[in-house]
Amino acid sequence: MAMVHVGIDVSKDRLDVHVLPDGLAFAVARDGAGLASLIERLLPLSPHLVAVEATGGFETVVAATLAEAGLPLVVVNPAQVRHYAQALGRRAKTDPIDAAMIARFVEATQPEVRALPDAATRLLSDLVARRRQIIEMIVSEKNRQHRTTVPRIAKSIARLIKALEKELVEIDGEVDTAVRGSPVWRAREDLLASVPGVGALTARTLIAEMPELGTLDAKRIASLAGLPPYTRQSGRWIGKAMIGGGRKTVRSALFLAALVACRHNPVLKLFRDRLVAAGKPKMVAVIAAARKLLTILNAMLRDEKPWQSA
Template sequence: MDEQRTIFVGIDVSKDRLDVHLRPSGEAFHVARDTKGLEVLARRFGSLPVALVVLEATGGFEASVAAALAVAGLPLCIVNPRQIRDFARAMGRLAKTDTLDAEVIALFAERIRPPARPLPEPERSHFAELVSRRRQIIGMINMETNRRDQAVDKQLIRRLNRHITFLERELSELDGDIGQAIKASPVWCETEALLKSVPGVGDVTARTLLAQLPELGTIGRHQLAALVGIAPINRDSGLMRGRRSIAGGRTSVRGVLYMAALTTIRRGSPFRPFYERLTLRGRPRKVALVAVMRKLLVTLNAIVRNRTPWQSVMA
């Protein structure tokens, strides 16, 4: 964590009001839980060295607050209220008011330092289910299309065509649901736009990354490559040096990065010269393509972390 970012913020969320406490200064204030109040918070925190903002999950009231602060680029974590209660008991803090709750949450942020999460977990899980279902339907369409192409019986072909049409209609409706989910969340809407500003990254890649890789923008490039499964794995023993390969990780993310990397190479984006340099040095094309995938992932990670769109130079 950057040593300059030393302010920890606790926010107690209620239906109409937000009680805020800052550590270590002890400053406390409150704002209304409405658009104006959220704008005030975003502006105020935007000029401060904030290390972490912590909110309690309060049955949905925290969602709009989390979205507004995340869009402002603030490191944010939503925690279970039970964690705060247990922490308060351990600290001997038994009294309870909104102002005191905000202070306890700020203390929790400062001393426990839970990892910042870029998206509210219940919303992200729902979004991940939609994206996963989309991938399943596409797989079924491909399988049914292959069966139709191999079929001879005309009646069977008609039945397969009906099923393919049904699946395509389901896919269209699901795409609409995914689009609405993104539009309903300022966090996703802005992050999707940032991701799609990169050459080769379209709707499917951006939405898969949003759903399946919430760590994007919050961890280092080496950790991220290992998480996705595109970091070379050593296979050495004694004096023997085995071939480096990639394995494990999140296959759905790796799949969309593969297609995005192919697109960037074929369309002559700024990633193509990097690919060509590797192949000219004798690297196999598949190895060079994986290197492009890693470079693309590193670029996306920096863009989301810095909240700045793609510029026509490689990160």
């Protein structure tokens, strides 16, 4: 019996569904009644995989509902699905076509099913993301403040910066309360922050954005962060290896932590210096240090042991 794969395209008002291999296609409203109808129709099919695209927030309730119903859910990257469609020569793009492409993509690639973060972890992730957005807004306003010569505009910018900084303090307080109020998160933060170069912000970003840390092997956890280099070669041409993909926020946090660790962490400093002495560019050495740092943090959480320099 052929395995059943389901692709779901999520839009603001409805869900387009495509089922393989029989080609069944239907749509339901993106509300409580529609989700209940969707679950009722999918459960008897016993699907091998049910996939939805990450669509900037619209998929959150849908994914949570499917997971709670016990369906094998995967959330896929829309860029990967689109590249897959382009590779097949499918240029047309409608919601039903997208649902079919999602189903074909997961049927071909068989992505791994991962448990969704619980409500508390999702809240912490949202708070960390909001903190990052506020900091970006503060930086933008300060850049405008340096460029303006109009007193009225300068006063407006100053008021907005003050309001944003006040909101940042409140967000930091909520993040601190969430992390320190959970014995599990508090223990994880203390373990992560015991590494020289890893501060509270990096630790909390990892807790919020990478709950798999400590449960996967080194290669898979590095892949989630987009840190392993991939080869670029064609015939005799060999390009520079690049990194990319994965979770950008985690990768950025680890890169900044690695910059600090390469100065103050004896293990990573020695690792980075050896690479530079071997002729590696300094940026490549720091990225390699970030990957090694992630491997160390992953092992520490797995073994529940704090940092030991030796």
